[in-house]
Amino acid sequence: MSAGAFPGTFVAAALIARKDLAIEFRTRSAFLAALVFSMLAIVIFYFAWDPTAVTAGDLAPGVLWVIFTFSGLLGLHRSFGVEQADRAIDGLIASPIAREAIFLGKALANLAFVLGVQAVAIPAVAMFYNLPIVRVLGPLVMITVLASIGLVAIGTLFSAMTSNTRLAELLLPVLALPFFVPIVLPAAQVTARLLAGRPAMEAISWLRILIAFDIVFVVACALAFPFTLED
């Protein structure tokens, strides 16, 4: 392979990520939809519980991570949805880049999307539910990034698989949610402990599960992705 003639994997991934984000930011419609959805969900969750029976602080970690999951699914669905128009995916496949680069690029764009939504949703939850997040902001950001990496890896792969089936919008959550639970469960547990002021070391086992999950599934999804594209 002559160096310099074709872009290497990471350069190609960055190009694809930039393309996807450029498409998204032209209209910002999916991003805004996910943001508005998050805000609405925060409000509805608050009214769904009896505030005299459950304090807002107890509710907040669950609300935060449920919103994370569903707004993430909104963005993930769009990821390969854009390639359906005029069979744009064929152009990507035909280009001289590694297929893993397509996966990485899409995943990076999705990561930016999900983190962008969380950057607004987390402060919103903190405001509406009166949470002391400022002193635990560092660990909270770290757990959000770790959880987003896992979510995006699984979601990008499943988005590729479901985008050309009949039941695409329903099938993506059905397939992906069981795999999201080992991400959301540790994240919610750690968040609850952080917000309750518990020492960070208590949450270390949960963190280990999340990191192990991320490593295993990012690699597995990247390796499996070429098989979801046509030969």
Added chain:
Amino acid sequence: MTPTRAGSAPPERSPATPFESRGGVDWLLIVAVLTVIATFVRAIAFTPVEALQGAAQKIFYIHAPSAFVGLYLGFGLVGIAGALYLWLRDERLDRVAVSSVEVGVVYTTVVLITGPLWGKPIWGTWWTWDARLTLTLLLWFVYVGYLILRGAIEDPSLRARYCAVLGILGALLVPFIHLSVYLFRTLHPMPIVLKPGAPSLPPEMLTTFLLAIGAFTLLYFALVRARYRLAVMLESLEDDPIAESPSVRTLRAEPVR
């Protein structure tokens, strides 16, 4: 007037293996069912009653073997068949995978039903969001998702490829279950057989338990084989050379593939 076969030869049949049917009675299935029944008889009549839990403990001889076989063996087989399919592209592996998933769904359903039946008298609750129960439920959902994905794709090779990928990822999820029980001391009984150190069951119970595992494994393979044969029959219906020939499809005003 009779529709011609348009030059299509009968579909290539892979050489017969012990999996394929040669007609006649399915002896393996009959033997497997009898073995399972024999194990139940032994568990109920010839195995000591556990001191603390009483007769309710005996559901362990259905629950735990179904879990081992349905989750570990089942997902293991699905994962391996999926990986081999992606490598070899042999349709038989795809059939093995879907058969394994369908039987696995049944076994996991048995686990999820027998568990609460035991839990109500012993724990006082039908369900708890304990790590192992939760993740078993999730694996059940992965199995079901596999079947839904299968139903949503019509092209056989695309379907086989996508399901192989899902099967491999589902199989990777299984170790997270086993690990979770060690990391988090929970309400669920800790593993007493597959753990570091020797199994801590008394000998008669251990024998019954191992017999139960053997019986359920035998039944598993018998059911997978029966389902595999059904898959072969279903596929031969799909490839019906007359109904699917170009001339007949034109008469039905369908696009010719």
